[in-house]
Every structure is written in C-alpha cells, then in structure tokens.
Amino acid sequence: xxxxxxxxxxxxxxxxxxxxxxxxxxxxxxxxxxxxxxxxxxxxxxxxxxxxxxxxxxxxxxxxxxxxxxxxxxxxxxxxxxxxxxxxxxxxxxxxxxxxxxxxxxxxxxxxxxxxxxx
Amino acid sequence: xxxxxxxxxxxxxxxxxxxxxxxxxxxxxxxxxxxxxxxxxxxxxxxxxxxxxxxxxxxxxxxxxxxxxxxxxxxxxxxxxxxxxxxxxxxxxxxxxxxxxxxxxxxxxxxxx
Numbered sequence: 001x002x003x004x005x006x007x008x009x010x011x012x013x014x015x016x017x018x019x020x021x022x023x024x025x026x027x028x029x030x031x032x033x034x035x036x037x038x039x040x041x042x043x044x045x046x047x048x049x050x051x052x053x054x055x056x057x058x059x060x061x062x063x064x065x066x067x068x069x070x071x072x073x074x075x076x077x078x079x080x081x082x083x084x085x086x087x088x089x090x091x092x093x094x095x096x097x098x099x100x101x102x103x104x105x106x107x108x109x110x111x112x113x114x115x116x117x118x119x
Numbered sequence: 120x121x122x123x124x125x126x127x128x129x130x131x132x133x134x135x136x137x138x139x140x141x142x143x144x145x146x147x148x149x150x151x152x153x154x155x156x157x158x159x160x161x162x163x164x165x166x167x168x169x170x171x172x173x174x175x176x177x178x179x180x181x182x183x184x185x186x187x188x189x190x191x192x193x194x195x196x197x198x199x200x201x202x203x204x205x206x207x208x209x210x211x212x213x214x215x216x217x218x219x220x221x222x223x224x225x226x227x228x229x230x231x232x
Contacts, residue, residue, distance in 0.1 A: 044212070044223050044224065044225045044226060045169065045212060045214075045223040045226075046223075047220050047221040047222070047223075058219060060219075060220040061220065062220075094168055094169075096168075099174070104157060104159070104174070104216035104221075105159035105171060105174045105214060105216050106159075106161075106169070106171060106214075107171050107180070109168035109169060109170070110168060111167075111168055112168050
C-alpha cells in the first residue's frame with residue numbers, strides 16, 4: 001500500500017523560499033501524477049500543482065509565478081518550492097497521489113506538514 | 120476556475136439518523152461523451168488528511184462503508200450518510216475534477232446532536 005510522507009522546515013521567514021519534499025513508499029511513482037495541496041486555517045483546500053514521473057508539471061494559475069515542483073524518481077521523491085512567501089502562505093501542506101485513471105481525484109494523501117510563515 | 124459551494128456549512132445529527140450534504144458547482148462537471156460526473160467527496164477528521172470517499176459523483180472508494188452514498192449530476196450533488204455513527208464526525212469536502220485547477224468546496228462540518 002502506497003504511503004506518502006512530507007518533510008521540510010518547521011518555520012519559514014517572510015520573503016524566503018518554502019521547500020518541502022514528499023517521499024513515496026510502497027509503490028512506484030510511474031504512471032501517476034503527484035500533487036501538492038495546502039489547507040490554511042481560513043481557506044479551503046487549495047491545489048498547488050502536480051508532476052508526473054517524467055517531470056511534466058502543471059500549476060495552479062493563482063500560484064504559478066511562485067511555484068516549482070520537481071521529481072527524483074531514484075529517491076521516490078517529489079518536491080515543492082514556493083518563493084517569496086508571506087503570512088498568507090501559512091498552511092498545512094499535503095502531498096497527494098492522483099488516481100491512475102487520469103489524475104482527477106486524490107486517492108492517497110500524506111499526513112501533512114504545518115508550515116508557519118513568520119519572522 | 121470552477122467554484123464549489125457546499126451547504127450547509129455545519130450540521131448536527133443524531134446517531135442512527137440520515138443526513139445529506141449538498142455541493143453545487145459554478146459550471147457543469149458532467150462530460151456527455153462518457154456520462155461521467157467529475158466530482159469527488161472527501162472526509163477529513165481532526166488532525167488527519169482528507170480521505171477519499173466517493174469519486175465520479177457516486178462510486179464508493181474501496182473500503183468505504185455503504186452508508187455513504189453520492190448522487191447528483193451536472194452542477195448539483197449530494198453526499199448522503201445513513202445510520203450516522205460516532206466515527207462519522209468530520210468535515211466533508213467536495214472537489215471538482217472536470218477542469219484545472221482542481222477546486223474544493225469550503226467544507227461541511229458534521230457533528231453529533
């Protein structure tokens with residue numbers, strides 16, 4: 001059974017870069033899309049972007065200018081970089097797997113990691 | 120972006136009762152070529168990630184109890200929970216997967232009366 005685990009710093013300062021990694025265990029990354037989704041205290045769940053094992057990416061237009069997602073299949077990991085963060089980027093960040101039949105819904109999620117943005 | 124609006128924002132239901140949560144999309148999410156509604160439902164318990172319950176509007180994910188059911192088409196959808204159990208206390212979200220970016224409803228908090 002596939003499992004996902006987010007890792008990264010527990011605190012990021014305003015204007016700096018938020019960097020997170022998701023480690024995939026129990027299955028190959030091939031054949032799926034892998035997404036980052038965040039959830040703030042006041043906002044609904046927000047899809048950030050996705051990548052497949054071949055490195056093809058797609059981003060939410062609302063964040064596209066600040067986001068990049070990369071993959072390292074040799075380590076079974078994919079990563080999120082969000083530049084120029086502000087307090088509004090404080091959220092729980094989840095990594096998730098899109099369904100195999102086209103990446104429409106998210107069938108597996110990591111536990112999430114809270115990333116406060118504060119000086 | 121497709122805006123997903125859920126109602127109510129919260130509700131309290133007695134154990135053993137039946138309840139419904141509604142989700143409305145700002146655009147149609149039914150693809151006529153395959154007659155599939157691109158709508159999913161998730162359950163999120165405190166301190167946990169969302170868990171997939173239903174996809175294609177009415178298909179239960181493996182392992183989800185059959186007291187959870189989904190219905191609707193086009194722009195209006197419903198999640199029904201029958202015989203409410205204590206472990207069903209959670210926030211429920213709908214999500215459209217018809218067009219990017221994927222968007223979620225604001226959530227409906229379900230409590231026990």
